[in-house]
Amino acid sequence: MPYSFPLGPYHPALEEPFKVKVQCRGEVIDSATVEVGFSFRGIELLAQKRNWVEVITLIERVCGICSNTHAMTFCMAAETIAGIEVPRRAAHIRTIIAELERLHSHLLWAGVGAEDIGFHSLFMEVFTLRELVMDTLEAISGNRVNYGMNCIGGVHRDIPDPKQHLPALDRLATGLAEIVIPTFTGNPTALARTRGVGRLSREQAVEWAVVGPVARASGLDIDVRKDQPYLSYAGLGFASVMRPEGDVLARVVVRALEMVESIRLIREALLSLPAGPLRATEGLPEIPVGEASIRTEAPRGEAFYYVASEGGPTPSRVKIRTPSFVNIPAIEAMVVGQPLADLSIIQASVDPCISCTDR
Amino acid sequence: MAMLKTILGNLLRPSRTRAPADMPDVPPAYRGALAHEAARCTACGTCAYVCAPKAISFTQDPGLSVSWRFFIGQCSFCGLCAQNCPTQAIRLEAGVPAGMNSAAGDGFRLESVIPLRACTRCGAAHVPLPASTMDALWGSDEAERGYCPECRRWAAGARLRVAFVPAAGEEVRHER
Ligand code: SF4
């Protein structure tokens, strides 16, 4: 007897509200419909009512995890309109913070994923490693979330002693290589819950237009950092990670290897931090009439910003498309024919970020 | 057996939870609660302009004083007010935690009263410039120290005029 039931908006897997209407036949899922929109905050409208400086603070709160990505992408859009070139030191610092943020986001995700498959000790290990990243971010920016690093024209805060952060990176690299990666790829408990689960083929990935690690785990080699290098990525030499399998395990492996690449990028950027000013402009920004679209690679995939200015004190339009906005619907394709018990790890495997999808 | 060893080892180790007295150091860049120095503030309003959640506001006692007000319940600790204040009147103190009780009601509030002063030339009430700025601009015993912004502008214009047309040096009072 087929039956359907609603899962959420309060969730067994994630601490954000979204609803999945599941159609089941016994223990097997027939289909699922995902509904978002439970934490709409009207940020795009608010952004038209705040001046250019205030909007950065506002935009930074689109997402609690990838806050820097959003503020940075918005600043890059404003800089493009105003024709401001960011100093090289500022671009390096932005790259470092963006990659630290990716580390923290992927580690958070790995922890939540471990928790979802009932692997609590792995969750603890991952979150201990994540603390190293959080401490580094805190040492640089002063805060653990909402770092407030970006301003139009550069960055607010310097990294006065780059070498000081290298030992934490070494410890993180060791932890990843010795604990997280071997456990996720070798431990029978972890493999039983991830291998072959929640498949998304390459064709489906194209059809559902997924981005970021989800796309790269389905054999689509897309990454804005490689395809359209911004900040310092071109100079640091960037290698993207791709897997053809398209199951949850592939998404785990892609994210794990991306973390290794992020550590390399951060180390390289710290060691080659150029001297120079932090900001290209002084005082409050003045943005002329114009519009710009900017793409950056957020931890979850491509983030897209369209910013328009009419030359006034506030932006006239800020359009945000977050990576989760395109990744979340693909859950519907992944769960078909899967056991009900795997629903939570399949959902978690796209790393859905509901608040930034709803904005 | 290995498990017993781990359990025993864990029992003999000190607690991993840190006691209140043994908290990790606050990083130097930490952004805590605001501190405001009334003597440096010119009530220019830049801090309120850049504050997205409107945690900073001004009230006036016409002719007597301007009050700079801050409410921690609305603050997001972005630090933009301190970074943009032209006279460095605001600091985000690393020593005072950025905690808050509720966004609506109680919580840490600051109010600094900036007394207005009468202009020594025309008598208009105005916010004086910080002493350090005046020292840098005019030295310590210049008459312009007590001027309101309008009279300062006039004085600067007069100086410029004297430089170009020495004959126009005699006093011309501006209309207010
Ligand atoms: S605190 Fe600074 S920015 Fe704010 S009104 Fe006073 S002088 Fe202006």
Ligand code: SF4
């Ligand atoms: S720290 Fe930010 S939110 Fe708080 S008062 Fe200053 S500008 Fe406003």
